Amino acid sequence: MANYQNATNVITDELTATLSNINDNEVEQLLEEIEKADKVFFVGVGRVLLSLKSIAKRLAHLGVNTYVVGQTTEPAITENDLLIVGSGSGETAFPLIIAQKAKQYGASVAHIGSNPNSSMSEYADVSVRIPASSKIDTPEEVHSVQPMKSLFEQTLLLLGDTLALMMVKERDIEIESLWEYHANLE
Template sequence: MNYNQVQKEITEEISNTLGQINSESIAELLSEIKKADKVFFVGVGRVLLSLKAVAKRLAHLGVKTYVVGQITEPAITERDLLIVGSGSGETGFPLIIAKKAKQYNAKVVHIGANPDCSMKEYSDHFVRIPVSTKLQLANEIPSVQPMTSLFEQSLLLLGDTLALMLIREQDIDMPSLWEYHANLE
């Protein structure tokens, strides 16, 4: 198989997917991030890896971010935000954590592909990445990639898009961001 053909298929899928995310839902997510004292992230598997990268990038911008389960995770409060990554909205651990966050009156934003899911009971806001899920629902963008790769890739790039939006909105000098970069490496 030809590398150039395969990478073109993947990047076109990602571009198509990001272009179909509702911009108003992104504006609402950005607003919630800016209002929150602390922003927590929860997901599993490759989704969690993408969310960890988003948390790290937002931390570079001065946002107080925490990944659920990290050893230095503080208590969540009514002034905080939990961002849940789950394509299907049915993954057990994120559902349990979202329910718990609501018990402490935190805001919950679900980023997923399935708007009609169990997570909607606990979510204050939903951002849809309209890709194929393990549920194979109608109106999903099909992918040539295995399993839910397109969701995880789109989630990561959505996070980078949010970061650049914050940088531009707050007129942050990009070279100054290095002061927030890890320096014990």
Template sequence: MTTKFSREQAAVIQELGKTFDAVSDDQVQTLIAAIQQADQVFFVGVGRVLLSLQAIAKRFVHLGIKAHVVGDITEPAITENDLLIVGSGSGESLFPLNIARKAKGFNATVAHIGSNPNSSMAEVTDIFVRIPVQTKLGLPGEIKSIQPMTSLFEQALLILGDTVALMMIEDQAIDMPGLWQYHANLE
């Protein structure tokens, strides 16, 4: 007997599968190279996208990467040796866009993970990873979702971050049990 939960979760998983089938391996590999070359990695986004980015930043810290979320009280200065990762499906959200412009003013590398390759963010983006899902703009070619608003983008962003982390672990032959040294221990 199929339950409502099993139907709905299967639909969500199917949407995620379709989404990841459409993400470019080359774009992801370019992002990974930039992460590995950067002295520090900064993240900026708003709303639920920010929550996904915060989780990715924490995972990167577990890998020994100096990762920071823009606006945190302990955020250091960004430099030309650093990478800013912007999460914005539409690429039009004002706060991330203005932070990206400011980062470019410091000659930092800017990576945009989003759905809209022709957004205002494109003018300051060095690296683009497209998650081609439905945005608030409703552009042609977007993968439609039965989920509310931009849930599919936020989910895909989080899973993309964990996938990138796993790829870096494998590429660098990182000892998984050794990662616990970076885990919070004041809990």
């Protein structure tokens, strides 16, 4: 039978290895794009989309105007906006179509994925590589024993929380003041 402590140690070790190998400059470029955008849109599919929704919510708590592509109240994207695409392989059809459309409207596109040589690189102004196992395994990726591509999705979520913490520090935000942005119809 599997041991809980052993399993959590494996997961946290994989996360540490992956997060430690993300390029600082790429993250700082993404943060600059977020800061200068009027609106930040997010697109992905499956569990990646769930991680992106969490990032959108967290950035909204920091006062960033965030939208998930397809949500009922999604406004038009413009040349003053940023689309953040989450796709490990960078080959997922729906995000590729949306990135192409965003570029047609002059928006900036950021890709967070595992494959820097993907089709998404044609549209991305900024890329952040998460070196976790993806559909296209390469030797420099952190290989995971977890099912499917859990490591990518987990790292994506933690990357979003890292961006939020960087923004809090950069803006010198009082944590208690963030409650004004938290949902209050609960």
